[in-house]
Amino acid sequence: MPQPSETEIQQIFDRIAPVYDRFNDLLSLGQHRIWKNMALGWCDPQQGEKWLDLCCGSGDMTALLAKRVAPTGQVIGVDFSTELLAIAADKAKNYLPKIQKCLTWQEGNVLDLPFDDNSFDGATLAYGLRNVSNIPQCLAELYRVLKKGAKASILDFHRPSDPLMQAFQDFYLDRVVVPLADRFGMTDEYAYIAPSLARFPIGAEQVKLAKAAGFDRATHYAIANGMMGVLVLQK
Numbered sequence: 001m002p003q004p005s006e007t008e009i010q011q012i013f014d015r016i017a018p019v020y021d022r023f024n025d026l027l028s029l030g031q032h033r034i035w036k037n038m039a040l041g042w043c044d045p046q047q048g049e050k051w052l053d054l055c056c057g058s059g060d061m062t063a064l065l066a067k068r069v070a071p072t073g074q075v076i077g078v079d080f081s082t083e084l085l086a087i088a089a090d091k092a093k094n095y096l097p098k099i100q101k102c103l104t105w106q107e108g109n110v111l112d113l114p115f116d117d118n119s120f121d122g123a124t125l126a127y128g129l130r131n132v133s134n135i136p137q138c139l140a141e142l143y144r145v146l147k148k149g150a151k152a153s154i155l156d157f158h159r160p161s162d163p164l165m166q167a168f169q170d171f172y173l174d175r176v177v178v179p180l181a182d183r184f185g186m187t188d189e190y191a192y193i194a195p196s197l198a199r200f201p202i203g204a205e206q207v208k209l210a211k212a213a214g215f216d217r218a219t220h221y222a223i224a225n226g227m228m229g230v231l232v233l234q235k
């Protein structure tokens with residue numbers, strides 16, 4: 001399956017927006033929330049800081065960041081899916097006022113960020129790097145907008161090195177995830193995950209790409225028995 005265009009990616013996420021959060025909770029048995037908190041632990045946002053959540057989608061990670069930097073900090077969530085951003089903004093209406101006032105939602109392309117150089121104390125990118133059309137350009141933009149010494153955590157799927165776990169991941173994606181999506185008319189959208197994962201650089205390759213983008217430090221942590229991974233960067 002060829003890599004989808006940016007427009008096709010945008011359309012995939014606009015289409016799955018109504019079921020996205022529920023499917024993530026159901027299909028990961030709620031584990032994705034643990035994985036997101038692990039990613040945050042490695043970049044350690046502090047109260048009062050200004051953070052960026054790239055490919056924020058429905059705003060899960062954005063909200064976690066806001067809880068860390070509140071009440072004086074700021075978090076900007078950027079995504080080009082209008083539908084997922086609308087869900088993020090709607091969910092935020094239920095957050096505490098001190099969290100809400102830290103949050104800004106911005107429609108945009110993470111390959112061409114509307115921010116000055118050296119603007120942010122840190123950044124997150126959860127399940128987005130595998131979906132952008134140009135990984136080196138995404139890492140270059142991330143590097144550009146971070147302040148010197150700033151950290152970033154990039155959470156995404158990962159291909160396990162263990163053949164048994166590979167087989168389990170293939171089985172789960174093909175025989176659990178896609179059939180459930182099929183029942184909601186989202187077969188193609190969820191069938192996209194497996195080929196996107198097959199194309200995705202493994203941890204060591206992600207480290208090389210991050211160093212090439214200019215990051216001083218880059219470490220990849222495999223989690224969830226190698227089925228997920230967190231790339232931790234420092235500028």
Ligand SMILES: C/C(=C\Cc1cc(O)c2ccccc2c1O)CCC[C@H](C)CCC[C@H](C)CCCC(C)C
Pocket residue numbers: 012016020023024027028029031032127130131169172173177189190192193227
């Ligand atoms: C939050 C998660 C995935 C986000 C996500 C990322 C994408 O690139 C997509 C592309 C197209 C459609 C949807 C998504 C998407 O939701 C991770 C959890 C959800 C996963 C779909 C579930 C897969 C989990 C692991 C392969 C196996 C988990 C084993 C289980 C804990 C027993």
Ligand SMILES: C[S@@+](CC[C@H](N)C(=O)[O-])C[C@H]1O[C@@H](n2cnc3c(N)ncnc32)[C@H](O)[C@@H]1O
Pocket residue numbers: 006009010013054055056057058059060061078079080081084108109110111125126127128131132133
């Ligand atoms: C799987 S979702 C992740 C959402 C959220 N970070 C989370 O953890 O649930 C991937 C997101 O990346 C966004 N995306 C992909 N390429 C993008 C780009 N070039 N610019 C902005 N957003 C992009 C999609 O619109 C989608 O919302």
